[in-house]
Amino acid sequence: MASQNENSLNHVEIQMPKPRQEVAEESSNIDYSQRAQWLRAAVLGANDGLVSVASLMMGVGAVKENITAMLLAGFAGLVAGACSMAIGEFVSVYTQYDIEMAQIKRDRQVINEEVEREKLPNPFQAALASALAFSVGAIVPLLAALFIRDYKIRLGVVAAVASLALLIFGGVGAVLGRTPVTKSCVRVLIGGWMAMAITFGLTKLVAHVGL
Secondary structure, three states: OHHHHHHHHHOOOOOOOOOHHHHHHHHHOOOHHHHHHHHHHHHHHHHHHHHHHHHHHHHHHHHOOOHHHHHHHHHHHHHHHHHHHHHHHHHHHHHHHHHHHHHHHHOOOOOOHHHHHHOOOOHHHHHHHHHHHHHHHHHHHHHHHHOOOOHHHHHHHHHHHHHHHHHHHHHHHHHHHOOOHHHHHHHHHHHHHHHHHHHHHHHHHHHHHOO
8 A cells, every 4th residue: 555655656747837938939839820711801801992992093083083083983982892892701701601510510520519610700790891891991092082182193192092001901911910021011012003003004095095
């Protein structure tokens, strides 16, 4: 009996607290893929709203100097784009939800289906986030052009404000996703410039040809 007690005492393990370095390494190994759903909807929605509406306003501004036409075109683009983004995101996420739920039901090892259901992406939240993000991005060029009456200055301000907003959105997305900030900002900015330039040029060309 005494020998058994001695053996049990000899096998007692003392757990020491983890060094700060290990704790830091564990915290740095956080899986940021869980942020992908809302981050993708928010960042892409804001970028799409900004680029789409700014390009639309630049295209209308290429052939119409009237500020009312430019603002109405931008507002119509905001509403249509937000609805389109919300519906598209809802359908996409709901399809993913149905597929994963079917897999859960086929998996006999899942004990608590409700717990697994809560881990799945919410289609309504994704749709709302996408629509709101699109609206936030789309309202930027609208506000930039709202109080400027001069035609050329208005086009320049819309392009400049849109460029600044693209840099901000690209930087925020890179920081939240832990990706290189410079590459993200440059990529988003060049894409936005190309969209605005192509829309402006083609619209002016079509108006000049008279199609």
